Amino acid sequence: MKARILAIAALLSMLLPSPSFGQEDCLECHETKKEIISQTGAPRSIYVDEDALKESPHAGLKCLECHPDAKLTVELDLDMEIDISKPLHKYPFDKVSCGGCHKSENFEYKKGAHGKAQAMGAPDAPTCRQCHGDHAIKKANAPNSMVNRANSPFLCGKCHSEGAPIRRGNDVTELNVADNFPEKIHGKSFFEKGLAVAATCVDCHGAHRQLKSTEPDSAVSRRHIMDTCSSCHLKIGPMHENTLQVALWKEKPWALPSCVTCHKPHSAQREAPAPEGVADTLCAQCHDGEGTAPHVPQEKIKNSVHKAIACASCHSDVDPKLEDRPCAKAHRVDCAHCHSAFGAQYAQSVHGQALEAGTRDAPHCSTCHGAHDIQLHLDETSPTFKSAIPSLCGRCHGGPAPPASISTMGAKAVADYSTSVHGKEVLAKGHMAPAVCTDCHSSHGMRKSSDPASTVYKDNIPTTCGGCHKDIYTDYSHSAHFADDGKKGAKLPTCADCHSAHTISKVTGHKFSQEINYQCGGCHQKLAQTYQETIHGKIHKLGYDKAAKCSDCHMAHIILPASDPRSSVAKENLASTCGKCHKQISRNFTGFIPHADYHSMEDRPFIYYTYWFMTLLLFGVFGFFGVHTLLWLPRSLTHALFSRKVGPTPTGRYIRRFELRHRITHILVIISFLSLALTGMALKYSYQPWAQTVAWMLGGVAAAGFIHRVAAIITFGYFIYHIRALVQLKRKSGLSWLGFTFGPDSMMFNLNDIRQFWRTVKWFTWLGPRPDYGRFTYWEKFDYFAVFWGVPIIGISGLVLWFPFFFTQWLPGWIINLAMVIHSDEALLAVGFIFTIHFFNTHLRPDSFPMDPVIFTGLTPEEKYMEERSMEYAALKESGRLEEVLTDTPWPPKWRALAYAAGALFLGTGILLIILIIKAALSG
Template sequence: MRTHRINFRELLRILALAGAMLASQAGIAADVPAELKSTACLSCHETGKKKISVPGPDDKARTLAPVHRGKLGKSVHASMECVACHTDIVDAKEKHEKAPNVAKPDCATCHAKLWDEAKANPAGKERLGIVAQNIDAYKASFHARPDTDHPERPKAVCGECHATHEFAVPKKGTPEREQWRLTIPKTCGEKCHEEQLEDYEGSVHGKLTMGKDDPKGAICIDCHTTHEIRGASSDPFKLKNVEACGDCHTDELHSYRDTYHGQVNKLGYTYTAKCSNCHGSHGIAKVDDPASKVHVKNRLKTCQECHNEKKGLPLATEGFITFGPHANGHDFDKYPQMWIATKFMVALLIGVFAFFWLHCGLWYYREWQERKAHKTVSRVSTEALGLAKPEKHFQRFAWGWRVAHLAFALVTMTLVITGTSALFSSSSWAPLVAAAVGGPKVLGIIHRVAAALFVGIFMIHFVYVMQRLLRSKTFRWFGPDSLIPNWKDFADCWGMFKWFFGMGPKPQFERWTYFEKFDYWAVFWGVNIIGWSGLMLAFPHITAKYFPGWVFNVATLVHGEEAFLAAVFLFTVHFFNNHFRPDKLPPPDVVMFTGTQSIEEFRKEHPAHYRRLVESGELDKYLVDAPSRQMHIGSVILGLVLITLGLVLLVLVATGFFAH
């Protein structure tokens, strides 16, 4: 028989270890009775043991969920004793005698209490704060509402989505997280949403996640969120759902925002088409799938779900089929018309702004240099202020021109604010404007009424001018009194650039300068480009009856870009030419409100016209009394108000452009 000799040091080590274990057990026992340890609980409730049933709702038996020891050990609750949550359990009997007046385990209450305790020293406990935020989101969610069949309890509680005993959501960016994502559809579908799961399983998303185990496919929480679940028919859900789709389909979201559907949606309204209206929700299929709602054979029917008489819209016609809700200007193979239109509009904007901003900058510099050298005299004189005997003025504009100009100014500003609110719907100010007038529908009505007034004023002016010119026997179409560009205008423009650089004298302008003619004819261009494109968009069912759907894409692009060009040009170039040149300061120039200007100012700005009238003896026919002081002051106030409004609109348009 062999005997083992144990040295004294080893014996002490064993005794010390045993003492420590006993002390540890004694410490734990001070908090939790030995019979209520997790090990005791697992002896009955562990996976693989006999199923345990208890009375459930409506006196039906309910089987308790078993606890997997291995998974529990890896969960966030691994270090906790069962009775830390199950505080109503006071014994280890087969049929527990529960403590009176003790609430059943509740995840939300427990975690809220833990976060309240941790707030004093939150370092290292940030996760508890996130859980607390999730609890608040859940309480306001659709799941927290009373169940229809059992109003005494909510539609869903934490334990129905989370395995409470084995809870362990892996960190983002890890392979474990991706595998965890794949379990979500079954968690949602098999317990509550069976029909939606069936549709999802056959969808383009479901075929990835459930068919190929590819976690890149969209799952329930990508669209519905995790805790902030809202009713799918609510506006907050519909708005957020579009953004959720855009998290993966970035290019498609951007192109959708360029359509009127997307602009209204971004303003915060949900009555226009959204992703789910066209593609469906749970059963989304590829475009070339015959079952897809956007398949070429199904597309018109899909459009008519919204564009029909019951929804207050004319019935969608054939052209809707070829409309590109995701058309863009950088894919020539797929959208050649948009590519061409985009390149044309970009070239137009760059060309116009590059030329005229350079023109303004050089003009400002040249006049400022001459002003510093005292080569010019301010146009403001004591006579104009009424401090001396008023002099005769030259009548430059009749009352009809002035009224038309004022009406154009007010209508144009209305068109700019209402139109750019939709065009730049992603800006911070556009939703405020839409809400202030009562929403995009009212915004659209105001825009169309203003457009009709603009075209009406333009047509009245055009007919009036044409009938006068056609009846005149002395008018020359390319003469000095005509607004039609001629060779002198090109010579004057070249001469101005030479003057800018000190290479020649300033040109002698006739009745109309080349930049005034550009302003005038720009209206003709704008009315046709903006007007016709807007008309096609205002009556889509008629447009789509005679034209292919890509016309809508091009019309939307041209309408918005041309309107942007007009607005920025007016509030920069036009304002500079007429109000902000050093020789015009201080603003405003009121000739378009009073209709007259001093002889001195007329002779300075239009020397060729002045000389022609003097030589022909016709100058006296255009001389009138200077406007009264009241008229002048009123014109100054009106001019300053309009300039201020224009500059405010310019700031809004600029911020909207950069936000877009």
Template sequence: MTRTPSDTQAPAAGKRRGGGLLLALITGLLLLAAPLQGAPAKAAAKESCFDCHSDKDLTKEGPSGTTVPLFVDAGRFGGSVHASLSCKTCHAELHKDHPGDGNPVPKVKCGTCHTEQDKVYQGSIHGMSKAMGASAAANCTDCHGNHYIVPVKQADSPVYKMNLSRTCSKCHANKNLTDEYKMKYPQVASQYQESIHGKALLVKGLIVAPSCNDCHGVHDIKRSVDRSSPINHANVAKTCGKCHVTVEEVYNKSVHGQLLAKGDPRGPVCIQCHSAHQIETPVSGHFKAGSDMVCGKCHADRLEHYRDTYHGKAMALGKANTASAVAACYDCHGHHDVLRAADPNSRLSPGNIVNTCKQCHANATVSFTKYAPHANPMDRKNYPVLHYVFLIMTTLLVCTFSLFGAHTLLWLIRSVWLYRHDSKQFREAKIKIQEDDEQFTRFQPFERFLHILVVTSFLLLTITGMPLKFYYTDWAKAIFRFFGGADVARTLHHFGAVITFVYFALHVSTTLGHFWRNRGFLKDPETGAIRLNRIFKAMAHPDSMIPTKQDVKDFVAHNRWFFGKGPRPEFDRWTYFEKFDYLAVFWGVFAIGVSGLIMWFPEFFSKFMPGWMINVSLIVHSDEALLAAGFIFTVHFFNTHFRLEKFPMDTVIFSGRISKSEMLHERKRWYDRLVAEGRLDSFRVKDEWEAWKGIARSAGYIFFSVGLVLLFLIIYAMTSRLAH
């Protein structure tokens, strides 16, 4: 039987098909075996590295002689995200003879695997700084670690949200680095930790609170001047709006947000009001205390005149830190919803301003809202009434101090000249006046009591009021701290005002009572008809405090004596300068009292007068108070205590008596009149004054010293402001 060709080829084809299958099977087995062979190879490679690097004492000499540890914990490495990689995956450029070659170890290139992240990093401030040669610029390992990198969301990762601020602070709280690279926020770490964000995240554990990367980015961190940076001025609101969604919506509709939307750099953004890293809760007193200065960075002109109001002065003196804080800028203008007053939705629009004022002033009316919280008295165009009131009060101040300042100076010069030319006679006369046993009553006990009320209330008003006028000085802040804050000082000021009204009412009522009891002098003794001219006759009597022609003559004669052109005038019971002091109290109580009441009860008074009268009252009250304090502590103190013949103190207001020698020296006309009228003995007195004059003198010295200290502080405050 013969074989056909087909019979002979069939077995050959079968053999070829069987060989192909065998080859495929062998190849598949080899491919399947490859990973099994690679894993031991990688493990072997690690084990060979750990032969040396498992030694905890293994180190090398680093830059500048530093010691660099080379120990790698195999156990911790096994728990890292790179545990499955061989050492050479990262350290690919190590030489074969690495253990002994002495060459520098090549830098690890994370970008080999993390290509996209590396590309972003290269365009960041860290990457660009590194490329420009800033060796200390942060790289991958500075943030993520090296051999023990774990997933970002793992709690022990250095870039886990709860740990990130500490990781960033390794560089940003390093004084050497912040100084070297002139970093903008060298205290950023501590500032963030104390901020509302830092406390929410690190103390309360609120994982939704922002950490560094939420605002600055992750690998793409850029400088604020970079337009693509999330902290660029134009992007800050959007960045903050990622969390504060509603606030961003409100802000975008505000005048500030509208400016920003137009590309106007004047439009303030979140960090300008809340700061970048020191963000605190806006309900805190500390935030409110500094809020006016924050607004004043852009609105300096408004801040200047806000500070002239009680709101601004009390704010500067620390009242914002008390429970009943005064109004800050945002209390009236809004927070994120600041709008122009012409906008119907503005808190200051005609339809809303009353309710805005009622936040603090429950009984505010439309008239009350006419108060100008930023009024500038120097602006005649916009505030004509305030301008002219300011001019009048300033003129009164200048004229009064100029006239009586010159009068006091001339008197002092004349007294010193007389003392130098006859000091022995001067001293003998002074001793005789002080030691003369023959005494006469000058002030009744009730008058002395009223003067005590005048002194105590005036000093209390000055101590608690002048710090408001000179709020910018350290001594003003110290006085308010001593009293316990602006609220306490205000209460004491009101108490002093009540005492003022009491002594004024007592004096006026007793004067009117005396007039009523002696009303018979108005009747003609012959006809019994009322003669009004008798009132003028009584007013011209030497015992009256009403100025007369004789006072004008005494003023002229006294000034002639200052220049050595005539004898010293012989005064009666009251001198012309004492009458001025007396009448000044009436003017002062009226001007200071009425203006003070308007400011004390602004809501009540605004019911029947426009709110801008509160501004007028502030000008009058402030300037008249300065006039009163300055006059009392200089002119009055000189006339009463500083004169050489009176120094260091005239105690007549405490003792109520005057010696015969002093009467003959200063008030001879009074003495002669009493003798001529036969009334001298009715004024003669001799009682227990010697027993308690030491106490009275001590009280007087205390009042006197307080006044001098206040005078010095006022002068210092005024000169320091002029210097600036």
């Protein structure tokens, strides 16, 4: 030990101008790991790790450069013993001043929160040594350096953590940094993904000049935070231009949310700063509900989405210089400061334009979102929650007293919406998927439908609806209705044209089913008219929703021309299209013409000529017998008046004109004919309200069709029975077919009928006496042949319509169209003739009015028979058969009353039906 002391003394003698130690000499004492007792009485190590010192940035420095006060305080004697507990130099040293070399860093440190705390004598204020170490200092980029970017969260976390000793009595913000930072985006990017560019503490807060976020010069203050974040995130401004008015970050930083408002750097929630002198507590002093200022409940703000935003952030034009009332000159809050994209949309919307024009009732942000209790639109309590939107919009667009500035359609929009398929699903069932007002009109950019930028502008509607109905939009975009570049400006239907805007019906419902054909007919007028003439169109009009509609054949959305092979109505696809309803379809059946125009020769000339033949026959018959009736009416009236004065005296006897089988047959004719007429004419004039009422009263289309077919079976039955009776009567007569057919008692026309007709015309015109008629007059024969001719014509055509698949096995499909023309027009001829000409000839002419009951009773008074059928009466008398048909027993009064009641019902029904047919013909 003595030798060592001598060596040290020799070295010290060389130091000039004063005795001091060199680095190696200092280590002679400081290499020991023993501890000494400090002045405070606490043990303290004087150990200096020589290896660590050599690896530090300060390895080239001498101890005295950092510790200039390390001067000897004793005279060294080569023989003296040195006690390390008694230092040879000043002890304790003054604190090392790193600022002597690191001037700029020292300047920044003193300006920062740490330096200020240290200057104020805070014992725990961090110094250079606490962050960088003392002798084992490492370069900042060294992996094991305490100030390496990767280690800074843990270094800072020594103080900024819950329970840290330094927090006792000190205001240290940001808790659990070391724990929370690695869980955030920057920490995860740095530690988990190894991204060296990810920010750590020093990148945001600086290395030496850390300031509180509330201080104006802080790198993380409201004014500078965007610049700080922009050092890495270069496009913050452009990225937020559609959201925020970014210029205000410089002009009024408190008026916008800062980066850290939305993107929390740590887990701590900090209150947003306000302009100096306008703290929230100041606002609450007036707006507490006790004074005249509007009451702003603090609990509403605390529960709102803006709970972390200061009052002055929204009311950014408050002036703290106005001491009595800083908000005296404040204007309406401009939400566009933060919500610039929505603000721009609103400014261009009808609402924004109305507000700009000074419209009193124009809605603004707080009208819909509220003022201080704003909630996210995903919150069920929010007025902008999806299911609440109809009620919200309904304040103006559906209330009992809508603003005068709203159009009639807009005023009832919500009322209409509530009846739509969307409204029922949302309002009645609580489903969230269906569209509400904002899904179609947008939330902030509502524009008039005439505005090309509107979401409900004609060309934009498919895209708007396609937001929910994606598959349908795909089909529609491939259809003939889609307005592609080559069809811009063309009149093409969009979703709203077919489904409407606010009264959208369920496509499987009755309302939509009854509307869709009219929707298509708005553009396809001729096709709609021809469709209405088909069995599909007629029964659909009567309310039968299962009948094929436009969309059933042409598809609902992927509508293509028939010339397109992909079209559902292309020739090669007709079998599958028709087969959706008609399972027994044949190839011939597809030859049916669904839109046949009977007024044109283009479809089938044969159908065209048949139609006009039936039309001319109709006009010919009614023209001829119309004139006949008009001539008969005044002559019959005169005859009736004369007969009552000087007519024959009643004999009290009756001639049995019809047997029981005749009367039963006629009753069957009446019942079946009325049934066929009611159901058939309701179908023919299906577009008339009365026809729809008749169908409804009969139980609907299916029931009416059943009644029609049952009546047809009855008709075939009595017709076959009548043919059989004629054959039997011919056999019984012993006459040949020629003699039987053209004999005096036959219903067939003969030469005598021509003579009788001519004499009758002369009588009508007062040019001759009333003719003597036989058993059957010429008009009765015509009545008979109206049925005898009509049954097979109407019957055969009806069978084709009843069994189309059977007949089209060997007949072409257009035979169905031909059968429809014949069946319809022949039926109209029969109904019109029976209920007008026949009714007049038999019952309504003055000399028979109000009804001739002979068809029910079978009896005619003898005196009447003698007058009206004098030729037949004379023949009966001459042949001796008169007594065979005479009877003294009249029909019982109760049966006679029943006959009159039934006759009146049948007559009334027929006449009413004729009136309705005439009304339909006149109305088109």
